[in-house]
Amino acid sequence: MVTFYWYPKYGTCRKAKKWLDDNNISVQAIHIVEHPPSKEQLRTLYEKSGLDVKKFFNTSGMKYRELGLKDKLKAMNTEEMLQLLASDGML
Template sequence: MGLTLYWHPQCQTCRKTKKWLDEHQVTYEPFHIVKTPPSREKLQELYEKSGLKLKNFFSTSTKKYRELGIKDQLKTATDQELLDLLSSDGMLLKKPILTDGEKVIIGFKEEELEKYTTTSKM
């Protein structure tokens, strides 16, 4: 299975990740995270495979995150409610998300990208 990159062209971290992948000639399928966000089912799969807490999938720096009071919702909402919220708007997702269907990286972490790409070479 190939790599999938959920990214947003205006996100500096996304551009940095995309540039790194391109420079290292790593093949991936890009998806504009706002125009083509991952489905709720895909988000649940990414969450389960990531080993991260669901709160790590939220972009805390967005206006919508603050407007919706998500910080407070994280304390009491179920995982199902949080997944519904994340799948409602791609801008709520921390970006970029890179996966091969088994492993998941959120954000730009060069050391993880190096390991990831050497074990996931296409």
């Protein structure tokens, strides 16, 4: 079973969930705002992904903009970014 973190009010998440359902892919859907992944879970996902940790941020989200993260992330290391991501599912 696939773990699927999502924000049900976000259209892209709903489309992804529909695609998974349409393709009979069993998922454990977890509301990312109500149950954000821990720092350790995020580290595992980050390491397996091969992506830059910055790709895990919702750069179009209000919270990202409110916190001014576009500039602040440049000065953060990976551990700090993972901790920040774990602190708020809207990021």
